[in-house]
Structure formats: structure tokens, C-alpha cells
Amino acid sequence: MSYKSRMTLLMIMDSIIVSMAIFVAAWVVYPFMPVFENSALIISSIALLFFHHLFAMVYKLYNKVWAYASVGELIAIVKAVTLSIITAGIIQFLTNDFSMFKRALVVTWLLHITLIGGSRFIWRIYRDRYVTNAKDKKRTLIVGAGAAGSMIVRQLKNNFDNSELLPVAFVDDDLSKQRMQIYGIPVLGRAIHIPEIVERQNIEHIVIAIPSLQNGALNKLVMECNQTNAQVQMIPKIEDLMTGKVSVNHLKNVEVEDLLGREPVELDINAISEYVTRSTVMVTGAGGSIGSELCRQLMRFSPGKIILVGHGEFSIYTIDMELREKYPNDDVEIVPVIGDVQDRERIFEIVRQHQPAIVYHAAAHKHVPLMEYNPHESVKNNVIGTKNVAEAADTFGVAKFVMVSTDKAVNPTNVMGATKRIAEMVVQDISRRSKTKFVAVRFGNVLGSRGSVIPRFKKQIENGGPVTVTDPEMTRYFMTIPEASRLVIQAGTLAKGGEIFVLDMGEPVKIVDLARNLIKLSGYSEDEIKIEFTGKRPGEKMYEELLGEDEVLPGEVYEKIYIGRTIEVDSGLLVDLIERFEGYDSTDLKDELMKIVYMEKTLLAVKGS
Numbered sequence: 001m002s003y004k005s006r007m008t009l010l011m012i013m014d015s016i017i018v019s020m021a022i023f024v025a026a027w028v029v030y031p032f033m034p035v036f037e038n039s040a041l042i043i044s045s046i047a048l049l050f051f052h053h054l055f056a057m058v059y060k061l062y063n064k065v066w067a068y069a070s071v072g073e074l075i076a077i078v079k080a081v082t083l084s085i086i087t088a089g090i091i092q093f094l095t096n097d098f099s100m101f102k103r104a105l106v107v108t109w110l111l112h113i114t115l116i117g118g119s120r121f122i123w124r125i126y127r128d129r130y131v132t133n134a135k136d137k138k139r140t141l142i143v144g145a146g147a148a149g150s151m152i153v154r155q156l157k158n159n160f161d162n163s164e165l166l167p168v169a170f171v172d173d174d175l176s177k178q179r180m181q182i183y184g185i186p187v188l189g190r191a192i193h194i195p196e197i198v199e200r201q202n203i204e205h206i207v208i209a210i211p212s213l214q215n216g217a218l219n220k221l222v223m224e225c226n227q228t229n230a231q232v233q234m235i236p237k238i239e240d241l242m243t244g245k246v247s248v249n250h251l252k253n254v255e256v257e258d259l260l261g262r263e264p265v266e267l268d269i270n271a272i273s274e275y276v277t278r279s280t281v282m283v284t285g286a287g288g289s290i291g292s293e294l295c296r297q298l299m300r301f302s303p304g305k306i307i308l309v310g311h312g313e314f315s316i317y318t319i320d321m322e323l324r325e326k327y328p329n330d331d332v333e334i335v336p337v338i339g340d341v342q343d344r345e346r347i348f349e350i351v352r353q354h355q356p357a358i359v360y361h362a363a364a365h366k367h368v369p370l371m372e373y374n375p376h377e378s379v380k381n382n383v384i385g386t387k388n389v390a391e392a393a394d395t396f397g398v399a400k401f402v403m404v405s406t407d408k409a410v411n412p413t414n415v416m417g418a419t420k421r422i423a424e425m426v427v428q429d430i431s432r433r434s435k436t437k438f439v440a441v442r443f444g445n446v447l448g449s450r451g452s453v454i455p456r457f458k459k460q461i462e463n464g465g466p467v468t469v470t471d472p473e474m475t476r477y478f479m480t481i482p483e484a485s486r487l488v489i490q491a492g493t494l495a496k497g498g499e500i501f502v503l504d505m506g507e508p509v510k511i512v513d514l515a516r517n518l519i520k521l522s523g524y525s526e527d528e529i530k531i532e533f534t535g536k537r538p539g540e541k542m543y544e545e546l547l548g549e550d551e552v553l554p555g556e557v558y559e560k561i562y563i564g565r566t567i568e569v570d571s572g573l574l575v576d577l578i579e580r581f582e583g584y585d586s587t588d589l590k591d592e593l594m595k596i597v598y599m600e601k602t603l604l605a606v607k608g609s
Contacts, residue, residue, distance in 0.1 A: 025107035040096040055080040137166035145172035149209035208234035271493040282307040282356035285363030287315025293485040311340040341385030351392040371416040372538040382419035418593040431498040443503040444477030465529035475508040504560035
């Protein structure tokens with residue numbers, strides 16, 4: 001129905017109700033009075049008709065969508081009716097020799113509220129009771145009967161035509177809410193009752209509506225949901241709601257990242273702002289997973305200029321466009337630069353031209369099996385590339401240099417880990433004779449980064465399986481990309497020179513458990529998507545470490561940030577490797593890399609004793 005037709009219908013219906021209500025009220029109160037012959041009542045009826053429409057316009061009674069009517073609409077009706085009755089009573093008093101049919105006016109007020117309000121709400125009642133029972137809707141269980149859960153139910157009801165979900169029940173661990181109803185939806189039990197309720201109520205969809213849920217509690221809740229065949233979604237995390245990135249009504253699938261992530265670290269905003277805001281910042285590997293997230297996080301602190309350095313044209317274009325679109329009115333100068341860290345002259349030219357105060361070095365080859373087959377390229381990029389950027393920073397007086405490292409640099413068994421450890425040694429060596437504060441930040445696997453296990457598992461599931469896991473006992477540390485990037489930035493504020501900072505990665509996770517969770521969250525069972533064990537790949541460890549036993553210094557220097565012991569690096573070994581590595585074959589180069597890192601390990605053990 002068009003707006004004009006709906007408004008005309010409502011006005012005609014209101015006119016009939018308002019015109020007749022005072023006569024009905026007078027007949028009820030004064031049964032023997034000839035009500036249609038009383039001039040005061042006729043004048044009152046005309047006045048009521050005029051003033052009702054006037055106040056209905058004021059309170060927009062004809063502009064509301066009554067299918068979604070609630071308390072706010074009822075209040076508007078009460079205001080409009082009350083004011084029209086008061087005004088008509090005053091006119092009746094003035095035209096009826098200063099007397100009023102007070103009881104008749106009170107009954108008229110009640111009739112107006114009942115009939116006008118009822119006429120509006122009858123469609124809402126009909127819609128909720130009959131229309132919303134449509135068979136093509138998914139019967140939905142809401143976990144959490146608090147403010148967020150209530151908003152979800154109201155949103156689903158109000159957007160019935162555009163939603164495929166039909167809320168039928170709540171669960172909540174608050175005992176005081178049991179057997180209560182919210183927007184007509186009952187609270188049927190607690191979280192432990194989810195499997196039973198899903199079966200009893202034929203639930204097809206579950207929405208977790210607790211934005212402040214801790215990750216451990218979310219794990220337990222998802223385990224309960226995973227005992228059913230219902231699809232599971234959740235509202236965004238509390239930090240996303242607080243920052244305004246999303247609203248409570250944005251449902252998303254539960255991701256493995258939600259189960260593995262930890263509570264966000266409270267950053268020292270003042271310390272970061274002090275050294276980032278209005279400074280020139282350079283990020284190498286800016287198009288990569290970590291580098292691009294570093295750029296996003298740094299933009300929050302309004303650097304004067306941010307230099308996006310990378311050798312991949314498309315990846316640099318992508319992050320450049322993203323930052324410009326996300327911060328269109330920002331005063332930050334964004335400079336995309338194509339350059340390879342292996343090209344010493346180009347790197348020196350970039351640093352000389354832009355004179356950055358801070359360099360975040362995230363450019364690296366990181367794929368373990370691939371680097372086993374290409375050790376020379378790993379040395380070129382991870383060792384020589386790091387040396388080029390670090391020496392450029394030293395030469396041109398960069399204040400701070402932060403290298404992104406990896407847990408695979410601890411007791412390395414592979415080329416990638418060994419070259420990253422040697423890159424740390426290069427940074428530590430330059431730090432001893434430089435005014436620049438050089439530090440390395442070491443952490444484990446980053447969820448969702450390019451080449452990481454989760455995107456590969458998702459692709460395998462999309463293709464119908466199997467999901468390939470190397471070994472049932474293999475474990476890894478995991479961290480979300482935003483958390484890793486924030487802690488890298490925070491570590492820069494703590495730099496005094498030469499440190500290796502280590503990020504607390506929490507508890508290691510079995511890769512096979514990760515695969516099982518991902519299969520279930522994708523809506524499949526292990527009967528549908530099989531898991532196959534393929535054996536360890538070249539260079540892989542069964543488990544990983546963040547600090548060797550001899551490297552640990554007690555206590556956090558900041559929340560989730562530790563610092564490792566260091567020793568003076570034999571720079572002669574590093575120089576010899578860089579000068580001669582191209583003359584080695586792959587096997588000899590691997591041996592040489594391991595010799596350097598384990599010689600340093602032996603010296604550290606001796607120092608520790």
C-alpha cells in the first residue's frame with residue numbers, strides 16, 4: 001500500500017473513532033441522555049476531530065510503520081489522544097456555561113486509547129503471530145538473553161521480510177532469566193541445554209549474542225553448539241562494537257580465529273603516539289599480511305608520512321588504495337614505493353630521500369618448505385635484505401628500526417628459521433655501533449596470513465576435502481594479525497637497542513584440532529570432510545619455541561611482551577657467509593647456516609652457565 005493510501009485509510013478510521021467515541025462514552029455514563037441532541041457533545045465531537053488530527057500530525061501518527069509498532073509508538077498515541085481530549089474539554093467548558101461532562105471525557109479518553117491504539121497494533125499482533133511463522137524461515141536459537149540478544153530478536157522481527165531467521169527461543173546462564181519472555185521469545189534453559197533445546201525445538205540456526213564473551217568461554221559454548229547440526233553465527237566482538245566498525249546487528253560466522261584469539265592487549269597509546277604521530281614511518285613488505293596490517297594500525301596514530309615499500313606492484317597498489325579510501329580526509333602523506341630489499345642502492349635511495357624516523361622491516365621469505373628448496377633466495381631476502389635496510393637506517397640516522405622475526409628462529413631446523421635468526425644477529429651486530437635503536441620482535445604463526453595453514457584448510461574444505469595435516473601431534477602457536485601488528489608497534493616504544501622482544505603466544509594448539517574445528521564451523525562433519533595425515537614436510541618441527549631455555553629473561557617488560565638475552569655476535573661469521581654464500585651448493589649452504597646459529601647457541605649456553 002502506498003504512503004498516500006495508508007495515510008488516507010488511517011485518517012478515515014481515526015475520524016470515525018473520534019467522532020463517535022464521545023457519544024458512546026456519554027451514553028455509557030448518562031444512559032438516559034439524548035446524546036445526539038446535546039449541542040455541547042456535538043461541539044466536543046467536532047473539536048475532538050480537529051484537534052486529534054492536529055496532534056496526530058504533530059506526533060507523526062500517520063508516518064509510522066505500524067507493523068513494527070512498539071512502546072514508542074504507543075507513547076505517541078497516548079500523547080496525541082490526551083492533548084486532544086484536554087483541548088476538547090476546555091472548549092466544552094467554555095461553550096457549556098462553564099460546565100463539563102468530566103466522566104464522559106474520561107471514558108472517551110479510554111476509548112480513544114483502546115480503539116486507535118488497537119487499530120494500529122492489531123496488524124503488529126497478526127504479523128507476529130501468523131505471518132512470521134513462515135515455513136521458509138530458519139528456526140533460530142539466541143544464546144544470551146541480555147541487551148545484545150534482545151536487540152537481535154527485535155531486529156530480526158522488524159526486518160522479517162529481509163531476514164531468513166525466525167527467533168524462537170533464548171538460552172542464558174543467568175538463573176533469574178529462566179522461564180522469562182523477551183519480545184515474546186521464551187528463555188528455555190542454559191548453555192549446557194543447547195543440544196537438547198535444538199533437538200526439541202527443531203532449531204536450524206544458532207546466534208551467539210554475547211559480545212563481551214571471553215575466548216575460553218566462547219570455546220566451551222561453540223563445543224556445545226557443535227554437538228548439534230545447526231549453523232552457528234555470532235555478533236561481533238566488543239572491541240569492534242566499541243570502535244564503531246560494526247553494529248550489534250551484524251552477524252558473522254564463528255571463525256577459528258575467534259576461538260584461538262586472545263583478549264586484546266591494552267596498548268600504551270600515549271607512548272606510541274609520542275613516537276609515531278607526525279613522524280615519517282617506513283614499512284618494508286608493506287603489501288604482505290603483517291606489513292599491510294602494520295600500515296593500518298600505524299594510520300590510527302596519524303604519522304606525518306608513511307612510506308609503503310614492497311617489490312610486488314599489485315600488493316603495494318592494494319594497500320595504498322585501501323589506506324587512501326579509509327582515511328580520505330587524513331593529513332597523513334601516503335607514499336607507495338616499489339623497491340626490493342635485496343637492491344641495496346634502491347633501499348639506500350629510498351631511506352635517503354624520505355628520511356624516516358622509524359622503520360618497520362616486515363619484508364621476508366617465510367614459507368618453510370619452499371625455502372628448503374631455495375636456500376640461496378632465503379639468504380638473499382632474509383639476511384642480505386635485512387642487512388641492506390638496517391645499514392641504510394644506520395647511515396641516515398633513523399631513530400628506531402623494528403624487525404619482524406619468527407619463533408622459527410629458535411633452535412632452527414630449517415633454512416627459513418636459520419636465515420631469520422641470522423637476520424636477528426645482523427640487526428644486533430649493527431646495533432652495537434649505531435645510534436639507531438635496533439630491535440627484533442619474534443612471534444609465531446599469524447592467523448589468516450598468506451601461506452598460513454588456515455587459508456589452505458579452508459580451500460581444501462571448499463573443494464570437498466580431504467584436509468591434510470602433517471602429523472596428529474604437531475602443535476603451533478597462533479596469533480591474530482591485528483594483535484601481532486599492535487604488539488610490534490608497542491615493542492618499538494620499548495626499544496633501547498639490540499633486544500629481541502618475544503610476544504606471548506598463549507598455549508600451543510594442535511593442528512589436527514584446528515582442522516576439526518574448521519570442518520565443523522564450515523557446516524560439515526568428519527564423515528563428510530576427511531582428515532588425512534601426510535607426514536612432516538622438509539624442515540618442519542613437531543613443535544615450536546619462542547625463546548630457547550638459555551635466552552629467557554624473567555618477567556614481562558610490557559603486557560604479553562618479554563625480552564631475550566643476547567650476546568655479542570661474531571660479525572666475521574656473518575660477513576664471511578654473505579660474501580661466500582653464492583659459492584655453496586644447497587646442501588653446503590644449509591650446513592653453513594646451521595653452523596652459525598648453533599655456534600651462537602653454544603656461546604649463549606656457556607654465558608648462561
